[in-house]
Amino acid sequence: MTAPDWAARRYWMGSCLFLLGTWIASGSCLPAWSAEPPRPLKVLLITGGCCHDYKTQKDLLKDGLEARAHVVVDQVHSDDASTAPKLAIFGNPDYARGYDVVIHDECAAKISDPAIIAGVLAPHRAGIPGVNLHCAAHCYRIGPPTQPAALGSERAMWFEYLGLQSSGHGPKLPIPVETIAAEHPILHGLGWQSWTTGNEELYNNIQIYPTATPLQRGSQVVTRRGTEQRTEAVVTWVNDYRGTRVFSTTLGHYNETVADDRYLDLVTRGLLWACGKLNDEYLKPQSEGGK
Numbered sequence: 001m002t003a004p005d006w007a008a009r010r011y012w013m014g015s016c017l018f019l020l021g022t023w024i025a026s027g028s029c030l031p032a033w034s035a036e037p038p039r040p041l042k043v044l045l046i047t048g049g050c051c052h053d054y055k056t057q058k059d060l061l062k063d064g065l066e067a068r069a070h071v072v073v074d075q076v077h078s079d080d081a082s083t084a085p086k087l088a089i090f091g092n093p094d095y096a097r098g099y100d101v102v103i104h105d106e107c108a109a110k111i112s113d114p115a116i117i118a119g120v121l122a123p124h125r126a127g128i129p130g131v132n133l134h135c136a137a138h139c140y141r142i143g144p145p146t147q148p149a150a151l152g153s154e155r156a157m158w159f160e161y162l163g164l165q166s167s168g169h170g171p172k173l174p175i176p177v178e179t180i181a182a183e184h185p186i187l188h189g190l191g192w193q194s195w196t197t198g199n200e201e202l203y204n205n206i207q208i209y210p211t212a213t214p215l216q217r218g219s220q221v222v223t224r225r226g227t228e229q230r231t232e233a234v235v236t237w238v239n240d241y242r243g244t245r246v247f248s249t250t251l252g253h254y255n256e257t258v259a260d261d262r263y264l265d266l267v268t269r270g271l272l273w274a275c276g277k278l279n280d281e282y283l284k285p286q287s288e289g290g291k
Contacts, residue, residue: 041071041100048078049085049107064264083110093122107135129274134252163212163239169201175218203250212239245274
């Protein structure tokens with residue numbers, strides 16, 4: 001090969017390599033699989049019991065969560081509207097096998113059998129994260145609900161999992177919600193730091209256990225006998241339950257609250273945080289419903 005031929009070939013090869021490098025840098029030749037979504041988290045949503053429109057809310061939650069995150073929500077629902085609903089999970093400590101997280105949205109205040117409660121807690125004791133909405137805070141109570149349950153006692157089984165003990169709620173009035181832990185990952189990217197709900201129920205705080213971290217506080221002002229009385233309570237928090245992450249909010253009585261984008265954003269981020277997946281990989285783009 002003559003010197004001019006070799007010089008021409010080197011020039012041609014150099015040009016090709018330069019163009020190839022430019023193409024790679026632009027991302028044009030990235031393999032198609034790099035943009036594929038992650039494996040969806042498997043979510044078990046439990047609904048049923050007293051005092052709420054669970055038939056509607058279960059679908060609001062399923063649709064809202066699936067629109068915002070890479071999750072698939074399966075439902076265990078009962079139309080039993082009593083305070084002791086016959087939920088299919090009772091008596092089956094393996095009810096959450098194969099799931100990444102369980103959402104408790106049931107209202108079962110009169111279920112007080114320690115064996116049943118231990119069965120409900122079994123997946124969480126085994127390390128499956130939990131999310132608890134509204135009346136889940138008033139479930140599985142043993143003994144007088146207004147008396148503080150001591151850590152380690154049988155009465156405290158469910159409260160220790162939640163991280164907070166509540167016994168009742170105030171009137172159905174709007175609740176101004178104030179963020180008190182703005183740097184927590186759940187709230188840091190939420191997009192709002194305060195919100196006034198429509199009519200809701202403000203659940204009281206009998207006690208907050210040392211494993212819990214309050215995130216948001218709510219308040220109501222009620223006039224009694226001409227005197228205004230202000231009540232405050234933690235309404236959103238996280239808990240370390242034996243090394244397992246748990247997210248809870250007592251908001252969510254009415255369908256209007258559950259359907260609100262702010263509520264669904266909050267629950268989505270709480271769920272992903274509990275699973276250790278609060279990141280751009282699992283949050284869907286805003287155009288798909290995520291925030």
